[in-house]
Amino acid sequence: MPALVSILIPAYNAERWLGETIESAMAQSWRNKEIIVVDDGSSDSTLRVAKSFDSSLVKVISQPNAGAAGARNRALAEARGDYIQWLDADDLLAPDKLELQLAGGAAPEILLSSAFGCFYYRPEKARFHASSLWQDSEPVQWFLRKYDDDVYMAPSTWLVSRLLTEKAGLWDERLTLNDDGEYFARVVAACKKVRFVPEAKSYYRQVNTSSISKTINHQTLRSLFTSYTLCIGYLLALEESERTRAAAVHLLQNNLIYFYSEEKELLEEINSLAQGLGGTLSAPCLGWKHRLIRKLFGWRAAKNSSFALPQFKRNIQAVCERMQRQRVGVGNPN
Numbered sequence: 001m002p003a004l005v006s007i008l009i010p011a012y013n014a015e016r017w018l019g020e021t022i023e024s025a026m027a028q029s030w031r032n033k034e035i036i037v038v039d040d041g042s043s044d045s046t047l048r049v050a051k052s053f054d055s056s057l058v059k060v061i062s063q064p065n066a067g068a069a070g071a072r073n074r075a076l077a078e079a080r081g082d083y084i085q086w087l088d089a090d091d092l093l094a095p096d097k098l099e100l101q102l103a104g105g106a107a108p109e110i111l112l113s114s115a116f117g118c119f120y121y122r123p124e125k126a127r128f129h130a131s132s133l134w135q136d137s138e139p140v141q142w143f144l145r146k147y148d149d150d151v152y153m154a155p156s157t158w159l160v161s162r163l164l165t166e167k168a169g170l171w172d173e174r175l176t177l178n179d180d181g182e183y184f185a186r187v188v189a190a191c192k193k194v195r196f197v198p199e200a201k202s203y204y205r206q207v208n209t210s211s212i213s214k215t216i217n218h219q220t221l222r223s224l225f226t227s228y229t230l231c232i233g234y235l236l237a238l239e240e241s242e243r244t245r246a247a248a249v250h251l252l253q254n255n256l257i258y259f260y261s262e263e264k265e266l267l268e269e270i271n272s273l274a275q276g277l278g279g280t281l282s283a284p285c286l287g288w289k290h291r292l293i294r295k296l297f298g299w300r301a302a303k304n305s306s307f308a309l310p311q312f313k314r315n316i317q318a319v320c321e322r323m324q325r326q327r328v329g330v331g332n333p334n
Contacts, residue, residue, distance in 0.1 A: 001032070002030070002031070002032040002102075003032065003081075003082040003083055003102060003106075004032050004033065004034065004080060004081045004082050004083070005028075005030055005032065005033045005034075005081050005082070005083045005084075005085055005098050005102075005159070006033070006034050006035075006036060006079035006080060006081030006083070006084050006085065007025040007028070007033060007034070007035045007036070007085045007087055007093075008036050008038075008072065008075035008076060008079060008084060008085065008086055008087065009021060009022065009025065009035065009036065009037045009038070009075070009087050009088070009089055010038050010040060010068055010071035010072050010074075010075060010088070010089065011037055011038065011039050011040065011042065011046050011050060011071070011089035012039075012040040012041070012042050012046065012065070012068070012071065012089070013042045013043060013044045013046060014042070014046050014049075014089035014090055015042070015044045015045040015046045015048075015049050016090075017089060017090035017205065018037075018046055018049045018050060018089050018090075019049050019052070019053075020092065021087060021088075021089055021090060021091060021092060022035065022037065022050070022053045022058060024087075024092040024093045024094075024095075024203075025085075025087060025093060026053070026057060026058070027093075027095045028093060028095060028096075028097065028098050028099070029095055029096045029098070029099045030098035030099045030102065033057070033081075033098070034057065034059065034079070034080065034081060035053075035057055035058045035059070036058075036059045036061065036075045036078050036079060037050045037053070037058065037059070037060050037061065037075075037089075038061045038062075038063060038071045038072075038074050038075045039060070039061065039062045039063070040063060040065050040066060040067070040068070040070070040071035041062075041063065041064045041065030041066070046089075047060075047062050059078065061074060061075070061078065066173070067173060067176065068171075068176075068179060068180075069171035069172060069173040069175060069179045069183075070171075070173050072086070072171045073170050073171050073173065076165070076170070076171075081162065082161065082162050083098075083102070083106075083159055083160065083161055083162065084159075084160045084161075084162070084165050085098060085156075085158075085159055085160075086155045086156065086158060086160075087155075087156050087202075088155060088156065090205040090207070091154065091155075091156045091202060091203060091204055091205055092123055092156075092202065092203040092205070093156060093201075093202050093203070094200065094201040094202065094203070096199075096200070097114060097200045097201060097202055098159065098200075100114075100197055100199045100200040101114060101159045101197045101200045102159070106159075106161070107161075108161040108162070108163035108164070109161070109163060109164070109191060109192040109193075110161070110191065110192060110193055110194075110195050111158065111159075111160060111161075111164055111187060111188060111191035111193070111194045111195065112158065112159040112160075112194075112195055112197060112200075113133075113153060113157045113158055113159075113194055113195070113196050113197070114157045114158075114159075114196070114197050114198075114200035114201060114202055115128055115130070115134060115157070115198055115199075115200065115201050115202075116128070116153070116154040116156065116157045116201065116202045116203065116204050117201065117202075117203055117204065118203075118204050118205075118206050119203055119204070119205060119206065120205065120206055120207050121207065123203045126203050126204075128201075131149065131151035131152075132145040132149045132151060133145055133146060133149075133151055133152075133153055133196075134196055134198065135196050136193065136194065136195055136196050137193070137194045137196075138193060138194075139188050139189055139191060139192075139193070139194065139238055140235070140238050140239045140244065142188050142194050143185070143188065143189075143234075143235040143238070143244070143247065144243065144244070144247045147235070147247040147248065147250050147251040147254075148247050148250050150250075150251075150254040152181070153184070154202060154204040155180045155184070156202035156203075156204065157202055158184060158187070160187055164187055164190050164191055165187075167187075167190035168183065168186040168187045168189075168190050169186065171183050172227075172230075174223070174226065175223045175226065175227050176219065176220050176223045177216075177220040177221070177223045177224045177227070178223065178224050178227040178228070179223075179227065181227060181231065182227040182230050182231055185230070185231040185234050185235075186234060188234075189234040189235070189237065189238055216258065218263065218266075221258060221259055221263055221266055222266065224255070224258060224259075225259070225266055225269065225270060228251060228252065228255065229273065231251070232248040232251065232273075232277075235247065235248060236248070242278075245277040245278050245279070246277075246278075246279065248277050248279075249274050249277050249278075249279030249280075249281070252270055252273065252274050252279075252281060253274075253279075253281050253282070256270065256281055256283075256284050257284035260283065260284050261283075
């Protein structure tokens with residue numbers, strides 16, 4: 001019997017994208033699968049959209065709002081699969097994603113990853129930019145590349161065996177920011193090897209009308225620092241050496257701008273952690289435009305502008321892509 005794959009989709013106020021996401025899960029060429037959608041107390045029509053797919057293949061669960069980690073834990077509690085495919089409610093899987101990953105000699109102790117492309121409205125326009133994580137890696141090497149190069153993997157890239165899922169444990173419901181980074185760090189730490197399958201693909205949707213600066217406050221920054229502290233601990237548990245401590249300091253330095261400079265208490269804790277690792281942190285580097293803003297208006301304004309400008313550019317590109325999609329739809333009613 002082929003391995004059963006559980007595709008788990010937590011959803012909160014995702015009515016706009018959820019149908020397309022579920023369809024991409026249903027379209028998987030790997031036949032032995034189940035799809036579990038957890039509506040996490042949405043206030044829009046997310047549950048109605050999910051219910052329209054309710055069937056022997058798609059199981060829909062509704063619960064009061066518990067946050068992303070809580071919704072994922074609920075989905076995991078219902079899953080029967082030998083492998084777990086996490087899928088955010090606005091992301092997509094290529095039809096052969098699971099089949100390609102499982103065809104490469106999958107084993108319970110091997111963590112499978114894939115390529116991913118970023119897109120706005122049209123997945124065929126997705127941009128695939130390889131990073132140093134797009135290769136086979138031993139767990140320690142994977143952490144070193146991620147922390148030194150400041151790169152990431154979208155949650156949908158992973159295919160996690162039941163063995164590794166049980167070793168990693170549940171999602172940490174204390175975390176509201178970087179909960180996925182912390183969870184998959186645990187999964188990587190539990191595996192024997194990360195196997196990258198370049199032919200397999202997933203699609204990471206970047207449509208977001210709000211700047212990241214609007215989601216950052218003391219509580220979410222505390223979550224972010226807690227997640228980084230945990231992730232550093234997972235790496236040092238695998239290997240405590242000069243190179244792993246240096247990589248941990250790089251992780252803190254690369255993300256220091258989120259805390260700078262108004263979070264005095266958190267900055268003291270971050271600097272203390274870096275010193276304990278044998279390193280020191282310096283003020284975040286800013287481009288000349290943001291340095292000018294800092295000089296005129298202070299660090300908060302400079303930091304917010306550094307977050308807002310890339311998001312503004314993404315939003316403009318998204319609007320252009322949506323308009324192009326609408327023109328195509330008008331010109332081709334079929």
